[in-house]
Amino acid sequence: MWKVVRKMNKEDYKGIFVFAQQVDGKLENVSYELIGKSKALAKDLGCEVTAMLLGHNVEPLCKQLAKYGADRVILADDPALEVYTTEPYAYVITEIIKKYKPEIALYGATAIGRDLAPRISARIHTGLTADCTGLEIEEETKNLLMTRPAFGGNIMATIACADFRPQMATVRPGVMQRQSPNEGAACKVERFSLPDVASHVNVEVLEVIKKVSTKMDIQDATVLVSGGRGMGGPENFGMLEELADALGGTISSSRASVDAGWVEKDRQVGQTGKTVRPNLYIACGISGAIQHLAGMEDSDVIIAINKDPSAPIFEVADYGVVGDALKIVPLLTEQVKKSQAEKKNA
Amino acid sequence: MNFELSNEQQMARELFQSFAEKEVKPLAQEIDEQERFPSESVEKMQKYGFFGIPIPKEYGGQGCDVLTYILCVEELSKVCATTGVVVAAHTSLASDPILKFGTEEQKKKYLVPLATGKAIGAFGLTEPNAGTDASGQQTKAVLEGDHYVLNGSKIFITNGGKADIYVIFAMTDRSKGVKGISAFIVERSFPGFSIGKKELKMGIRGSSTTELVFENCIIPKENLLGQEGKGFNIAMATLDGGRISIAAQALGIAEGALDETVKYVKERKQFGRSIAAFQNTQFRIADMKARIDAAQLLVYRAALAKQKGGRFSVEAACAKLFAAETAMAVTTECVQLFGGYGYTRDYPMERMMRDAKITEIYEGTSEVQRMVISGALLK
Amino acid sequence: MNIIVSIKQVPDTNEVKLDQTTGTLIREGVPSIINPDDKAGLEAALRLKDQYGAHVTVLSMGPPQASVALREALAMGADEAILVTDRKFGGADTWATSSTLAAAISKLDYDLIITGRQAIDGDTAQVGPQIAEHLSLPNVSYAEEIWLEGDSIKVKRQYEDRYHIVRVKMPCLVTALSELNEPRYMTPGGIFDAWQKDITEWHRDDLKIDDSNIGLKGSPTRVKKSFTKAVKGKGTVVTMDSQESANWLADRLHDKFIL
Numbered sequence: 001m002w003k004v005v006r007k008m009n010k011e012d013y014k015g016i017f018v019f020a021q022q023v024d025g026k027l028e029n030v031s032y033e034l035i036g037k038s039k040a041l042a043k044d045l046g047c048e049v050t051a052m053l054l055g056h057n058v059e060p061l062c063k064q065l066a067k068y069g070a071d072r073v074i075l076a077d078d079p080a081l082e083v084y085t086t087e088p089y090a091y092v093i094t095e096i097i098k099k100y101k102p103e104i105a106l107y108g109a110t111a112i113g114r115d116l117a118p119r120i121s122a123r124i125h126t127g128l129t130a131d132c133t134g135l136e137i138e139e140e141t142k143n144l145l146m147t148r149p150a151f152g153g154n155i156m157a158t159i160a161c162a163d164f165r166p167q168m169a170t171v172r173p174g175v176m177q178r179q180s181p182n183e184g185a186a187c188k189v190e191r192f193s194l195p196d197v198a199s200h201v202n203v204e205v206l207e208v209i210k211k212v213s214t215k216m217d218i219q220d221a222t223v224l225v226s227g228g229r230g231m232g233g234p235e236n237f238g239m240l241e242e243l244a245d246a247l248g249g250t251i252s253s254s255r256a257s258v259d260a261g262w263v264e265k266d267r268q269v270g271q272t273g274k275t276v277r278p279n280l281y282i283a284c285g286i287s288g289a290i291q292h293l294a295g296m297e298d299s300d301v302i303i304a305i306n307k308d309p310s311a312p313i314f315e316v317a318d319y320g321v322v323g324d325a326l327k328i329v330p331l332l333t334e335q336v337k338k339s340q341a342e343k344k345n346a
Numbered sequence: 347m348n349f350e351l352s353n354e355q356q357m358a359r360e361l362f363q364s365f366a367e368k369e370v371k372p373l374a375q376e377i378d379e380q381e382r383f384p385s386e387s388v389e390k391m392q393k394y395g396f397f398g399i400p401i402p403k404e405y406g407g408q409g410c411d412v413l414t415y416i417l418c419v420e421e422l423s424k425v426c427a428t429t430g431v432v433v434a435a436h437t438s439l440a441s442d443p444i445l446k447f448g449t450e451e452q453k454k455k456y457l458v459p460l461a462t463g464k465a466i467g468a469f470g471l472t473e474p475n476a477g478t479d480a481s482g483q484q485t486k487a488v489l490e491g492d493h494y495v496l497n498g499s500k501i502f503i504t505n506g507g508k509a510d511i512y513v514i515f516a517m518t519d520r521s522k523g524v525k526g527i528s529a530f531i532v533e534r535s536f537p538g539f540s541i542g543k544k545e546l547k548m549g550i551r552g553s554s555t556t557e558l559v560f561e562n563c564i565i566p567k568e569n570l571l572g573q574e575g576k577g578f579n580i581a582m583a584t585l586d587g588g589r590i591s592i593a594a595q596a597l598g599i600a601e602g603a604l605d606e607t608v609k610y611v612k613e614r615k616q617f618g619r620s621i622a623a624f625q626n627t628q629f630r631i632a633d634m635k636a637r638i639d640a641a642q643l644l645v646y647r648a649a650l651a652k653q654k655g656g657r658f659s660v661e662a663a664c665a666k667l668f669a670a671e672t673a674m675a676v677t678t679e680c681v682q683l684f685g686g687y688g689y690t691r692d693y694p695m696e697r698m699m700r701d702a703k704i705t706e707i708y709e710g711t712s713e714v715q716r717m718v719i720s721g722a723l724l725k
Numbered sequence: 726m727n728i729i730v731s732i733k734q735v736p737d738t739n740e741v742k743l744d745q746t747t748g749t750l751i752r753e754g755v756p757s758i759i760n761p762d763d764k765a766g767l768e769a770a771l772r773l774k775d776q777y778g779a780h781v782t783v784l785s786m787g788p789p790q791a792s793v794a795l796r797e798a799l800a801m802g803a804d805e806a807i808l809v810t811d812r813k814f815g816g817a818d819t820w821a822t823s824s825t826l827a828a829a830i831s832k833l834d835y836d837l838i839i840t841g842r843q844a845i846d847g848d849t850a851q852v853g854p855q856i857a858e859h860l861s862l863p864n865v866s867y868a869e870e871i872w873l874e875g876d877s878i879k880v881k882r883q884y885e886d887r888y889h890i891v892r893v894k895m896p897c898l899v900t901a902l903s904e905l906n907e908p909r910y911m912t913p914g915g916i917f918d919a920w921q922k923d924i925t926e927w928h929r930d931d932l933k934i935d936d937s938n939i940g941l942k943g944s945p946t947r948v949k950k951s952f953t954k955a956v957k958g959k960g961t962v963v964t965m966d967s968q969e970s971a972n973w974l975a976d977r978l979h980d981k982f983i984l
Contacts, residue, residue, distance in 0.1 A: 086854070086865075086866070111867055114850045115866040115867065118819070118849075119855070122820065122859060129849075130848065151846050152738025154738060154741050155951050155953050160947055160949050161945050203893045208888075208889055209889075210887045211888070223983075272375070277739075280981075314960070319960060320960055320962035321962070322964040327967040332975060335971050353796075354920045357911070358913050361913065361916065394913075395915075407914070408914030410917055414917075
């Protein structure tokens with residue numbers, strides 16, 4: 001760290017490497033998304049896309065990676081890699097990068113990727129850009145341009161790593177497109193063995209606990225599906241819960257629904273309830289009185305469904321639909337589930 | 347003359363502000379409606395030393411200056427006047443007289459728990475027949491050997507029933523008139539001391555305001571505060587300081603009301619535009635702002651005068667007179683600007699107006715403040 | 726036990742608003758705060774201090790006004806504060822920042838280093854693990870709970886759908902999540918005491934580090950351009966039949982990367 005930095009000879013570095021994150025023998029969606037995007041970048045660069053697969057007894061996953069476009073898989077299979085801890089993974093990938101010298105290395109911006117990539121970037125002294133939502137190749141220089149949100153999401157910044165290789169980035173899951181699967185595809189598989197991976201383990205994993213979902217606080221939710229007087233009765237809040245579940249959020253309500261006894265007070269949004277700022281707020285059968293708006297108008301995206309075209313909620317909505325929420329919500333839930341199933345099908 | 351707060355005072359204000367927003371504001375509506383003491387936030391304030399701000403460290407206090415304490419009452423009152431007066435009555439009316447007039451033993455025994463937040467304090471002067479004319483004390487204390495026997499009652503006592511330590515005034519020698527009044531430190535657990543009627547009030551409804559009843563209450567001789575016959579002086583000196591804290595409460599109420607109103611008039615639309623676009627609204631807000639700023643300067647001036655030592659009665663009286671009347675005028679005006687919504691409980695404005703009124707009355711009515719100020723000028 | 730907590734003073738990005746007419750950020754009047762993840766890390770250190778009598782040093786790299794954040798940390802109960810500041814450190818990316826901080830930390834004695842997971846302005850979550858790498862220490866990120874066990878630290882390490890309970894020997898580095906705890910308030914007395922203390926300042930020459938690793942010149946990554954997201958225009962309201970409406974909404978969710 002204190003040594004004088006030697007600039008790397010960029011011509012020595014070729015190829016795009018992708019960290020194919022797997023947990024419990026199942027590849028994360030972001031791995032396919034990274035390969036998909038890399039294939040597009042590889043066209044501009046005229047190179048191959050290689051997936052780095054680490055784990056134990058994970059060879060069957062190589063076919064999956066080939067199916068979604070990997071030209072090659074470098075497979076590091078070792079008992080010490082079965083459950084993720086930082087050091088053995090950082091060690092193996094650093095050795096891979098030292099040997100193969102890719103010009104670009106991509107990781108998912110996951111709880112693993114955002115721990116692993118910084119460690120690697122500091123070890124090999126190269127630049128790392130976090131949580132990218134855009135990647136492209138700059139015409140003249142062939143450098144990778146990495147675009148990402150900053151300042152709490154209020155601005156976007158485009159970053160370049162001109163003088164160091166590989167150019168590394170963690171990429172936000174759910175943004176890049178995976179390729180359509182090519183059923184019969186095969187690719188090269190190169191085994192990468194190191195004799196001493198186990199000796200690099202310096203963190204003991206004592207327990208692995210899967211999460212159980214509990215009822216989300218509306219102020220913590222990133223998605224809120226909110227019901228008002230227009231929902232007609234408590235029995236209709238079930239469809240709102242289904243939509244909320246599908247979107248990874250929870251339900252909330254206007255004061256009218258709470259006063260009518262349809263939902264608990266902790267669901268209430270507004271002047272006498274809670275103030276919320278989710279990424280997505282779907283107002284169903286809510287008119288949008290000033291006391292309600294005060295509690296949700298800072299949401300990132302506001303969708304409103306209401307029978308009354310002059311309802312004040314439409315003044316703050318990004319997308320408004322004049323119609324019957326009782327009919328539209330179940331249909332929307334269907335669409336959401338369909339879209340997610342298409343993504344998941346591997 | 348420096349009108350800026352010091353670094354410490356500025357940071358302290360930010361502390362009080364964020365505490366008030368996060369911990370006090372969410373409860374304000376509920377404790378008013380339920381007329382209940384804000385125990386949740388009181389416990390937290392006790393933990394963080396808000397109940398001993400101007401008390402020296404050697405007695406378990408925070409060792410800050412008077413102005414920092416006043417900032418606390420101001421910031422709390424912006425969101426909840428009840429919470430502001432709980433701290434104010436405890437600090438100015440109970441802790442302060444013990445600090446000023448108590449013996450070392452009394453300070454160790456009573457000031458430390460008050461300052462460290464282990465006990466809440468209260469002050470008992472007012473009686474059914476002794477309000478503005480406080481000299482007409484009927485409560486009697488008779489010395490019998492190693493203890494006093496106290497008989498009588500007090501009314502309208504803030505923190506009554508919630509406090510553990512009470513500074514109580516009683517007549518020890520009726521023949522001497524005002525010079526026959528003495529002050530005592532009375533523990534809640536002393537035999538013969540009970541809590542009487544709980545008042546149902548117009549405002550600061552979460553504040554516990556009760557009657558105190560003394561029936562042959564036994565008080566150890568050591569609990570005489572100051573000397574026999576000096577009680578009235580102690581009461582007046584204490585109220586001088588208390589006045590500043592009530593002025594701070596009134597100031598906070600006015601500021602809180604104006605803040606809410608500025609937000610509302612920007613959002614509320616009538617006749618195709620926000621009502622903030624109308625000159626009537628603008629001018630009324632301008633007038634309120636100027637009055638509030640003037641009140642703030644009077645309050646801070648009084649706090650600095652008390653800090654300096656020496657006399658500060660006139661500064662304190664000016665601050666309380668002006669701030670209380672400002673609070674009443676501002677909250678009334680703000681309800682009007684809210685229109686119908688100002689009259690309903692959806693918005694805090696009606697509560698702020700109800701809360702403001704008491705600041706013109708307790709710890710010396712506005713008439714008493716006028717007597718103090720004119721008395722000093724015309725003597 | 727010696728604990729070092731690295732904190733960053735950041736603008737409260739939750740309060741930053743977009744000027745609707747110019748499309749630029751309104752930065753004035755936005756309060757500066759201790760980064761929430763870092764504050765949770767500081768609280769964790771203070772709890773260990775309460776329980777085991779640790780010595781807590783807070784460290785921050787920043788411009789002179791970052792000293793206010795350090796004051797707040799002292800007022801919360803930290804024992805010592807160090808500001809690492811120099812014009813030459815300006816414009817640093819995470820490599821240069823982590824190198825500078827590592828150079829500063831290596832001047833101190835420590836058993837445990839706690840950083841926040843990520844800052845709400847930079848949003849990278851990189852500096853913590855990179856400091857650990859520069860100091861050759863094991864690191865555990867995304868700590869939801871921290872315990873002391875003899876000469877080791879136990880951490881509840883958060884992942885998207887699960888937790889690991891892990892144990893790591895000290896000296897080590899842990900990055901804290903704001904979910905870790907509810908940070909304490911300052912006390913009024915603590916504030917007055919904090920302003921009596923001296924904040925140590927370290928400048929470029931106080932650190933053993935090469936110029937090629939600090940500041941803008943020492944940053945492998947550079948910002949080529951930054952821009953604000955599109956100003957929120959007026960919304961679109963449509964009237965269609967139920968199925969069409971549902972499809973239309975689903976498409977809009979796609980547009981916004983929600984689906």
